[in-house]
Amino acid sequence: MEQRSGIPAEPQAEPTVSKSTAEIAAQALAAFAGVAVSRYLGLELTITLLAGAAGGALCGLLPYSVAKKRNNLQAGRISMWVCTGSGLVLGILLALPVALLATVAVVAASRADAPASVAEALAEDRADRF
Numbered sequence: 001m002e003q004r005s006g007i008p009a010e011p012q013a014e015p016t017v018s019k020s021t022a023e024i025a026a027q028a029l030a031a032f033a034g035v036a037v038s039r040y041l042g043l044e045l046t047i048t049l050l051a052g053a054a055g056g057a058l059c060g061l062l063p064y065s066v067a068k069k070r071n072n073l074q075a076g077r078i079s080m081w082v083c084t085g086s087g088l089v090l091g092i093l094l095a096l097p098v099a100l101l102a103t104v105a106v107v108a109a110s111r112a113d114a115p116a117s118v119a120e121a122l123a124e125d126r127a128d129r130f
Helices: 021-041 043-069 072-091 093-113 118-129
Strands: none
Touching: 021 043, 043 072, 043 093, 072 093
C-alpha cells in the first residue's frame, strides 16, 4: 500500500467480471454448435474453413486499417467482414483481391468526401466555427 503524507491508502478492490445467464447460455450454445458442425462436416473440412476465414480476416486488416486512418470505420468493418466471408468461401485466393478492391474503394470514397481545393477547405472550416 502506498502512503501519502502519513495517511495510509485504502486497499483497492479488484474488479469482478460478472456474466449474465444469457451470455453463458450463448457461449454454451456456440460451443455446442461448433462441435456439431465439426462432426457433421468432418475435421479436415472444418479446419480448412476456419483457416480460410482466418486468412480472410488477416487480409481484411488492410482495408480496415486504411479506413480507420481515414475516419471511416463503417467501411472498414464492412470490408473486414466481406474479406472474412470471401476467405471462408475460397480462402486467400479470393480474400486478397477482395481486400485490395476494398482498399481502393475506401481510398476513393475518402477522396470524394474531401474538398476539391484548399480554399473550399478553409471556407468549410470558417463556416463550422461560426
